[in-house]
Amino acid sequence: MTLAALPLPVAPGGTIGILGGGQLGRMLSLAAARLGLKTHIYSDEAGAPAFAVSAAHTHAAYRHEASLADFARDVDVITFEFENVPSETVEFLAALKPTRPGARALAVTQDRLAEKDFLNRLGIATARYAGVAGSAQARAALAAIGTPAILKTRRFGYDGKGQARIAGDHELESALESIHGAPAILERLVDFACECSLVAARGADGSFAAYDPPENVHREQILRRSQVPSRLALAQHAEATAIARTIADALAYVGVLTVEFFATEDGGLLVNEIAPRVHNSGHWTLEACMVSQFEQHIRAVAGWPLGDPSRHSNAEMVNLIGAEAEEWKALSAQPVALHLYGKHEIRPGRKMGHFTRLSPLAGPPGGAAGD
Amino acid sequence: MTLAALPLPVAPGGTIGILGGGQLGRMLSLAAARLGLKTHIYSDEAGAPAFAVSAAHTHAAYRHEASLADFARDVDVITFEFENVPSETVEFLAALKPTRPGARALAVTQDRLAEKDFLNRLGIATARYAGVAGSAQARAALAAIGTPAILKTRRFGYDGKGQARIAGDHELESALESIHGAPAILERLVDFACECSLVAARGADGSFAAYDPPENVHREQILRRSQVPSRLALAQHAEATAIARTIADALAYVGVLTVEFFATEDGGLLVNEIAPRVHNSGHWTLEACMVSQFEQHIRAVAGWPLGDPSRHSNAEMVNLIGAEAEEWKALSAQPVALHLYGKHEIRPGRKMGHFTRLSPLAGPPGGAAGD
Numbered sequence: 001m002t003l004a005a006l007p008l009p010v011a012p013g014g015t016i017g018i019l020g021g022g023q024l025g026r027m028l029s030l031a032a033a034r035l036g037l038k039t040h041i042y043s044d045e046a047g048a049p050a051f052a053v054s055a056a057h058t059h060a061a062y063r064h065e066a067s068l069a070d071f072a073r074d075v076d077v078i079t080f081e082f083e084n085v086p087s088e089t090v091e092f093l094a095a096l097k098p099t100r101p102g103a104r105a106l107a108v109t110q111d112r113l114a115e116k117d118f119l120n121r122l123g124i125a126t127a128r129y130a131g132v133a134g135s136a137q138a139r140a141a142l143a144a145i146g147t148p149a150i151l152k153t154r155r156f157g158y159d160g161k162g163q164a165r166i167a168g169d170h171e172l173e174s175a176l177e178s179i180h181g182a183p184a185i186l187e188r189l190v191d192f193a194c195e196c197s198l199v200a201a202r203g204a205d206g207s208f209a210a211y212d213p214p215e216n217v218h219r220e221q222i223l224r225r226s227q228v229p230s231r232l233a234l235a236q237h238a239e240a241t242a243i244a245r246t247i248a249d250a251l252a253y254v255g256v257l258t259v260e261f262f263a264t265e266d267g268g269l270l271v272n273e274i275a276p277r278v279h280n281s282g283h284w285t286l287e288a289c290m291v292s293q294f295e296q297h298i299r300a301v302a303g304w305p306l307g308d309p310s311r312h313s314n315a316e317m318v319n320l321i322g323a324e325a326e327e328w329k330a331l332s333a334q335p336v337a338l339h340l341y342g343k344h345e346i347r348p349g350r351k352m353g354h355f356t357r358l359s360p361l362a363g364p365p366g367g368a369a370g371d
Numbered sequence: 372m373t374l375a376a377l378p379l380p381v382a383p384g385g386t387i388g389i390l391g392g393g394q395l396g397r398m399l400s401l402a403a404a405r406l407g408l409k410t411h412i413y414s415d416e417a418g419a420p421a422f423a424v425s426a427a428h429t430h431a432a433y434r435h436e437a438s439l440a441d442f443a444r445d446v447d448v449i450t451f452e453f454e455n456v457p458s459e460t461v462e463f464l465a466a467l468k469p470t471r472p473g474a475r476a477l478a479v480t481q482d483r484l485a486e487k488d489f490l491n492r493l494g495i496a497t498a499r500y501a502g503v504a505g506s507a508q509a510r511a512a513l514a515a516i517g518t519p520a521i522l523k524t525r526r527f528g529y530d531g532k533g534q535a536r537i538a539g540d541h542e543l544e545s546a547l548e549s550i551h552g553a554p555a556i557l558e559r560l561v562d563f564a565c566e567c568s569l570v571a572a573r574g575a576d577g578s579f580a581a582y583d584p585p586e587n588v589h590r591e592q593i594l595r596r597s598q599v600p601s602r603l604a605l606a607q608h609a610e611a612t613a614i615a616r617t618i619a620d621a622l623a624y625v626g627v628l629t630v631e632f633f634a635t636e637d638g639g640l641l642v643n644e645i646a647p648r649v650h651n652s653g654h655w656t657l658e659a660c661m662v663s664q665f666e667q668h669i670r671a672v673a674g675w676p677l678g679d680p681s682r683h684s685n686a687e688m689v690n691l692i693g694a695e696a697e698e699w700k701a702l703s704a705q706p707v708a709l710h711l712y713g714k715h716e717i718r719p720g721r722k723m724g725h726f727t728r729l730s731p732l733a734g735p736p737g738g739a740a741g742d
Contacts, residue, residue, distance in 0.1 A: 013715065026404070030424070033713070034711075035711055036710075036711025036713045051426075052404065052409050052425075053404045053426075054424075290658060290706065290707065290729060291708070305704040312684055328382075328383060332406075332675050332676055335678075335679040337661045337662070338406065340407025342384065342404070358661060358683055360683070
């Protein structure tokens with residue numbers, strides 16, 4: 001594979017190409033605009049939310065080579081808002097224009113088994129797991145791993161899609177049926193104290209910047225709220241940051257990446273998964289930081305210096321899922337930052353918007369020295 | 372004149388029409404997007420900065436009725452980013468779609484003499500002034516007002532354009548020549564302690580919300596920096612807020628309006644001018660408040676509740692004028708929020724971008740009680 005070289009940095013007036021036109025692409029577009037950069041959104045969805053805020057958009061299939069070639073010609077650098085873009089698409093584009101993060105980051109994070117193997121080769125702890133193809137192998141894996149466990153398709157899962165919990169051996173067959181024989185990974189369910197994530201960025205120059213890790217609450221495997229600060233101990237916070245940096249360096253990563261963790265009662269950290277992109281659990285950075293995760297990603301892929309990830313406030317972000325978005329009128333009267341994604345149709349489980357509440361940092365600087 | 376009625380509020384998915392496509396229209400578009408609203412920008416400038424972040428745009432003359440009618444059909448409510456839009460344009464549009472703020476606000480603020488008369492009828496203090504048409508009247512006015520004074524065209528002035536200072540009587544003739552006989556106003560120059568402004572909003576329901584007044588520094592009649600908090604005394608702050616509310620109520624205003632003040636050494640306040648729009652001196656609200664002046668204006672014209680104008684931080688905003696924007700690379704490495712407006716061409720005196728620096732509020736809550 002030939003890789004296009006990037007004349008750095010992309011100057012104001014340049015164009016960032018973004019594969020995917022959902023709310024993440026939309027917020028990336030808004031962030032690029034702040035820096036005087038244009039965006040060109042490529043999505044296979046008619047009326048994708050990001051189209052309404054971008055200078056140009058292409059509505060075409062992700063494997064339509066003529067459209068991809070036209071798209072590549074129009075932009076200075078290419079990135080994506082979701083990890084399930086076909087790897088062939090990224091390889092095709094990477095030969096035409098710098099594409100960040102690259103095909104390697106995508107290959108590792110598109111496949112749950114490859115991802116877990118990658119982490120363990122780096123010495124990073126995860127839940128016990130095994131690859132599963134067929135029911136004989138699944139039974140052996142379940143015996144080794146124990147219950148409760150969770151069966152996940154290796155590819156194309158998000159928000160709990162393609163997953164089945166296994167409380168006891170008798171539930172294995174129905175779990176296998178629910179994923180229709182797709183290649184899978186079996187993981188031991190972790191008894192965690194809390195879930196958290198680390199949103200970090202690696203620049204084109206190898207620089208690294210991490211936001212404070214929020215504590216995350218999921219319901220039905222969909223993120224509901226994220227809160228900073230989390231209950232993580234300082235040592236766990238430092239360990240999470242070091243893990244994210246190890247991952248980013250190993251992938252020669254450029255852009256924002258997110259590592260999801262389980263924090264265990266004994267103070268340990270297990271990596272749950274890596275998202276090669278901006279992340280729902282980082283939306284609070286829009287209000288609580290000078291440079292949001294979206295601007296940080298744009299800065300990284302455009303070859304700009306990374307921004308300061310420190311936060312000036314505590315924050316709580318709450319998702320609006322499905323019909324919850326109908327509460328927009330009541331929420332608009334609350335002292336919160338309300339974000340609605342411009343999606344035409346409310347569907348159960350669909351992320352329609354979010355809101356963020358800020359509060360002052362605990363322990364004002366110098367406050368303890370008072371006179 | 373018939374006025375179109377507004378079904379309130381404009382729901383997410385609706386479209387705000389904006390006359391003018393400069394940086395203010397651009398930042399209004401970005402704010403509307405956060406709320407799930409679309410924008411349609413109407414500008415007579417090819418490649419206007421706001422076009423790149425709006426769902427639709429019309430590039431046409433402000434008096435082209437067919438284009439205006441098409442524009443009105445496509446939007447739910449109409450507003451503008453600058454006060455020099457022709458009043459005929461606003462009257463034409465107001466008959467087709469709700470247009471906010473209305474023709475009355477525009478008529479008063481487009482004409483410096485009408486504006487000063489309006490203020491004085493409300494009992495609001497201004498510098499001494501007189502209308503001037505022809506050199507005989509100008510001489511009489513100068514004798515009454517005294518020097519130093521400033522001669523300004525009544526209409527179409529901004530950033531110091533159409534203004535001439537008069538240090539002594541002998542400079543009157545050249546001042547009159549410089550404005551080519553346009554109808555004018557002569558104002559006594561104010562010896563101020565500082566300049567400040569108040570950015571406030573009035574909702575469709577008559578509600579009112581004011582941001583803290585920044586202290587502003589101009590150079591060559593162009594705003595260079597704005598800082599909150601200002602050096603205003605609490606009583607002046609309260610008086611400025613009361614004045615803005617009086618003005619907004621008198622105009623039955625809907626949207627954000629800005630009142631510029633001179634604060635005098637003796638603790639007085641004189642109104643310099645009213646801008647019927649979001650304002651350069653309010654850009655710091657993007658980072659220091661949950662709801663920026665841009666979102667506040669969108670909320671008001673769309674019939675939403677006004678947002679909380681309180682600030683969580685102190686802030687300093689610095690404009691990038693002309694070639695100063697070439698410093699973007701160095702600024703991108705500073706811990707500031709950098710904004711570039713996507714203007715293709717750098718011209719002397721042109722506002723190309725700005726940056727904002729935040730700092731913690733002075734006197735942390737409870738900090739003085741320390742132990």
